[in-house]
Amino acid sequence: MAIEEKELFEGKHVLAVEQALSMPYCTWLLGLKGMDVLRVEPPIGDPNRRVGNQIGDETHMAYYFLTINNNKKSITLNLKKEEGRKILHELVEKWPVDIFCTNQLPSHYKGLGIDYETLSELNKCIIWAGISGFGPERPEAAYDPMIQAQTGIMYVTGERDRDPMMVGVPIADMMASYAAYTGVMEGLYKLEKLGTGSRHDISMAQATLAMLAVKLPLEAAGISMIRNGNTHNVFAPVSTFRTSDGFIMIAVGNDRQWEAMVKFPGFEVLDRPEYKYNAGRIKNVEKLNDEVREITRTKTTDELIRNFRDVNIPISKVNTVADVIEDPYLEKMTLRTKDPVTGTELILTPPPETIPYLERDQTFAPRLGEHNKEILEQFLGYDLNKLKTDEIIV
Structure with a gap:
């Protein structure tokens, strides 16, 4: 009998020792595919639980955390203690864990009992994915801004006569997330074909450097890459x-x-010989853009969009994020989630690919240790009060 697409990932268990953004976004995508995702958090919780505004009077449910952690369960384990590591290893064997994900520092893998060698001994078929700043060979702390700076992304972003700028979204984190997601899917295919588990080390630096697929080779060939702001360096007029x-x-x-x-009407003054071909427009791009701006500032956004689209000239309003929520084309792609405790409702972004069976309404992000009873007590048989006394959980 043919397997339905939505059944491909059902029953796949993902165990994640994760925090912040890079790996949580990857496991969020895996959850949207239909996998069961279980977060293992330290007793103090993911730091992002405390970043920004909280819902109600809670202390570990910040909006920053809620955006990419729905469809997950949460348990707490103190992996600095031997008992905590023992429970984690028991989970790997008994749940059982198909995919293990982490974005802890590589230098902490062995101490926390989450290194590939240890977990693959417990489960030969485990797919192990780890995100770090520079890969296991350079186990130092890294954050998105410094990765953007080191890989040149920041240098090519911004206006030519201004300082380099960060991209408006944490692009190094996101690219590493996508790379980890791809690695997991590759691992599942390898498991299906060869019957073996696999390890996937993701470097934020490498994932971000890959975005210079055009600019880096050109620079190496002697074609200097400079900041262009919103203006294209090959075609004109292309700008805001x-x-x-x-x-x-x-x-x-x-x-x-x-x-x-x-x-x-109004643009006829630009119908001049020097602008007839793209080469001439690029040669005089700053002057051309200034002239276009003098015309567009006298017209409404809707008027320009209507006229340009009628003759297939690419044009778009520069939306604010609030505008995006109201955009009829984009809004229908978004997801929804509602907290059953407080009634708080959130709008979530869609995954980057279309998932035909994905429901628009998603479960809410878990509270810290919300599933300790279900997983640790009911499934594994531990006494929660003793684990609290021993400082293994909260």
Whole structure:
């Protein structure tokens, strides 16, 4: 009998010793696929539980944490104690764990009992994925901003005559998440074909450096890569322009689109020989952009979008994040989650790929140790009061 697509990942168990963003986002994606994700947190919890505003009067349910931890369960274990590590290893064997994920420092793997060698001895078929700043060969702390800086992403971001800037989202964390997700899926395929487990070490630096797939080879060939701000360095006009009521992004990618653009009322003054071909427009791009801005600032965003789209010139309003929530095309992609305790409702982003069987309403992020009773007491048979006394859980 053929397996339904939604059944492919059902029953797959993911155990995650994770925190912050990079690995939690990866396991969030795995959860959306239908896998069972269990977070193992220290007694003090994931630091992101305490970042920013909290829901109600709680202390470990900050909005920053809630965004990428729904569809997961949470237990607490003090992995610095031998008893905590013993329980984790018991889980790996008995649950059993198909996929183990972590973004702890590589130098802490063995001390916490989560290194690949130890876990693969317990489960030969385990798929092990670890995200770190620079891989196991360079086990030092790393955060998204420093990775953006070191890999050159920051240098090529921003206006030419201003300081380098960070990308507006934590792109190093996100790229590492996607790389880990890909590694897990590769591991599942390898398990299916070869019957063996696998290890996948993800370097945030390498995942981010990969984004310079065009710029780095050009720089190496002697073509200097500089900051262009919102303006393209090959095609013109491609930039942001102020309107009478906001901002738009126009992307004229060929001469046919340019010819259509200069036929609109107000734009006829740009129909000049020096701008007829893209090479001339790029040569005078700063002057051209200034001239376009003088025209667009007299027109509304909706008017420009309507006219340009009618003749297939790429154009978009520059949305605020609040605008995105109201955008009829984008809004229907988003997910929803509601806290059964406080009634708090959140809008969540969609996964980067379409999952046909994905329900729009998702379970809420777990409270710290919310599933200690279910997992540690009912499944493994431990006395929770004794574990609390021994400082293994909270």
